[in-house]
Amino acid sequence: MLNIATHSFTDCQALAASLAERVAGLLREAIAARGRAVLAVSGGSTPKHFFEHLSHAELDWPKVQVTLVDERWVPESSERSNARLVKATLLTDRAAAATFVPLHQDTPTPEEGLAALEAQVDALALPFDVVVLGMGPDGHTASFFPGGDRLAEALDPAGTARVIPMRADGAGEPRITFTLPALLDTRALFLHIEGDAKRRVLADAQLGLAEGRDYPVRAVLEQTRVPVTVYWCP
Numbered sequence: 001m002l003n004i005a006t007h008s009f010t011d012c013q014a015l016a017a018s019l020a021e022r023v024a025g026l027l028r029e030a031i032a033a034r035g036r037a038v039l040a041v042s043g044g045s046t047p048k049h050f051f052e053h054l055s056h057a058e059l060d061w062p063k064v065q066v067t068l069v070d071e072r073w074v075p076e077s078s079e080r081s082n083a084r085l086v087k088a089t090l091l092t093d094r095a096a097a098a099t100f101v102p103l104h105q106d107t108p109t110p111e112e113g114l115a116a117l118e119a120q121v122d123a124l125a126l127p128f129d130v131v132v133l134g135m136g137p138d139g140h141t142a143s144f145f146p147g148g149d150r151l152a153e154a155l156d157p158a159g160t161a162r163v164i165p166m167r168a169d170g171a172g173e174p175r176i177t178f179t180l181p182a183l184l185d186t187r188a189l190f191l192h193i194e195g196d197a198k199r200r201v202l203a204d205a206q207l208g209l210a211e212g213r214d215y216p217v218r219a220v221l222e223q224t225r226v227p228v229t230v231y232w233c234p
């Protein structure tokens with residue numbers, strides 16, 4: 001049984017405000033219950049307004065750790081860096097007091113930086129309280145790309161690795177990604193998508209109508225470990 005709820009908005013700014021309010025509420029609850037909160041967010045173009053709203057949220061930000069669900073293996077000076085987006089749009093205003101745990105090392109390849117990255121990830125007070133995934137038009141989420149060289153390993157529910165490198169034709173550059181079992185180790189899971197094309201991809205993935213195409217997001221939709229809440233606007 002799929003455990004998916006969908007919140008649809010006609011206005012993407014309203015979506016961003018609503019998702020930020022929901023996430024802030026969950027982070028507040030986590031701090032009240034455990035004295036800290038851990039948030040994993042996506043990169044790409046979609047989360048910008050959500051990040052801007054969340055950055056103003058009133059909560060005890062020094063008790064919040066923020067990380068990324070995946071990262072492009074580029075320096076932070078690159079426009080493609082997910083960390084750059086997070087620092088510019090989320091870790092400002094009140095949220096500047098949060099601790100950021102990046103998924104990048106200054107090494108030529110993710111494989112060479114992996115041991116140091118694993119040590120960085122060890123600093124996270126897991127499980128996550130909130131994970132916010134995005135999705136590309138090709139049905140990738142985090143860096144679970146169609147045809148990814150380590151896709152099966154990343155999606156293996158019994159896998160023990162938390163982060164792994166990923167390469168795929170559609171990925172642009174090498175990636176590092178939390179694995180699916182690591183991301184499902186969360187108290188709340190959101191999927192934030194915008195636009196009709198992505199809604200169709202999601203519907204196809206959900207109904208198994210991918211017509212031979214490989215939509216990795218399907219693994220998130222079909223798992224039964226944690227409910228998925230989809231936020232969508234046109």
Ligand SMILES: O=C1O[C@H](COP(=O)(O)O)[C@@H](O)[C@H](O)[C@H]1O
Pocket residue numbers: 041042043044045046047069070071072082133134135136137140141142143
């Ligand atoms: O490359 C990535 O793409 C996806 C989707 O990005 P968008 O630009 O279509 O919103 C994103 O969720 C992921 O974190 C990122 O690395």
